[in-house]
Amino acid sequence: MxxxxxxxxxxxxxxxxxxxxxxxxxxxxxxxxxxxxxxxIPEKKDKAGLRPHGEEEKGLKHKLKKKEAEIKTLKKDHDELKDKYLRKLAEMENLRKRFERERADYLQYALNEFLRETLVVLDNFERALKTSDQADGKSFQEGVELIYRQYLDLIKKKGVRPIDLSDKKFDPAVQQAVLTEESDEVEEPEVAEVLQRGYWLQDRLLRPSMVKVLVPRKREGS
Incomplete structure (x- = not known):
């Protein structure tokens, strides 16, 4: 002490x-x-309660690496999806070209087949014309009627049929009035004469019938 x-x-x-x-x-x-x-020993912190600069930088680098890995994965997925899209686009384009080519071929060969069948009718017309001087009027008419029926059978096979005109009532949906005439004998428009026959193609109108129509005469004062 x-x-x-x-x-x-x-x-x-x-x-x-x-x-x-x-x-x-x-x-x-x-x-x-x-x-x-x-x-x-407890970790030392500065007055603001933050970690030292070295550890903070280490944490940021870790986050950066994680984000870079995510970006790399997303880029890979994007490239794969882009490749699939381009492949599908090319397939669709090839299918479209193939369809157009097959459609053109079908129409061409279908028309060729129809024309080949109509040549038979043309041959019969030529034979009838060659023998017209030697045949009498009745024989010639029978020959023409035979060719006519032959051609009707041909177009029926293709789905073409004449419009039924058994009902004389005028139908503007399938008939076209070329001539009209007033009459006291009708109360509503009525077909008087067929000038040119119309035809159906399957269930669609191929061409309307050209007809002469009788219409009611207008009364005086009406």
Whole structure:
């Protein structure tokens, strides 16, 4: 003990005291727990509570690598989808060209087949004309009627049929009035004469019938 620790009256000076939880303890009475091998020193932070710059940079680099991996995956998916789209587009274009080619071939060969069949009718007309001088009127007429029926059978096979005119009522949907005539014998428009026959192609109108129509005569004062 140094002389400074002893007052002039010979008494020892009081030890400095530490106040803990409202109790005063001297410095000699305060116990300090040593740091063991398994204990960790609390991480030091700056006044704002942030980690040191080195660890923050490490975390940012980790996030950056993660985002780069995500971008790489998205780019790969994009390239795969683009490749599939281009392949499908090429397939559709090839199918379209193939369809157009087959359609053109079908129409060409279908027309060729029809024309080949009509040549038979043309041959019969030529034979009839060659023998017209030698045949009488009745034989010639029978020959023409035979060719006519032959041609009707041919177009029926292709779905062409004449419009039925058994009902004399005028139907503007399938008939075209070329001539009209007033009459006291009809109360509504009525077909008087067929000038040119109309035809159906399957269920569609191929051409309307050209007809002469009788219409009711207008009454005076009406």
């Amino acid at each position: 140094s002389p400074d620790d002893i007052e002039e009256n010979g008494k020892k000076k009081a030890e400095p005291s530490v106040e803990i939880n409202g109790l005063e303890e001297t410095a000699d009475e305060v116990e300090y727990e040593p740091i063991g091998e398994g204990d960790t």
